[in-house]
Amino acid sequence: xxxxxxxxxLFKFKRMCAALDxxxxxxxxxxxxxxxxxxQVGHRAHRLADxxxx
Numbered sequence: 001x002x003x004x005x006x007x008x009x010l011f012k013f014k015r016m017c018a019a020l021d022x023x024x025x026x027x028x029x030x031x032x033x034x035x036x037x038x039x040q041v042g043h044r045a046h047r048l049a050d051x052x053x054x
Contacts, residue, residue, distance in 0.1 A: 001048065005037065013037075029053045 002010045011017060016031035029049040032038060038045035 001032070001037070004041065025052050025054060 001013075005012075013031060013035065016028045019025070019027035019031060029052040032049045032052060033045055035045075038049075
């Protein structure tokens, strides 16, 4: 995501970042998919969300 959005764009995912701060990777994955970015990148968003869940 950082490569695709740049770090400034990545840090706009405030709820995802908050979930990462508390190590809630399932919530972070949900927040990734609840975004315009996920619609734009399609299947890649689901692959990355699955990686986030571990």
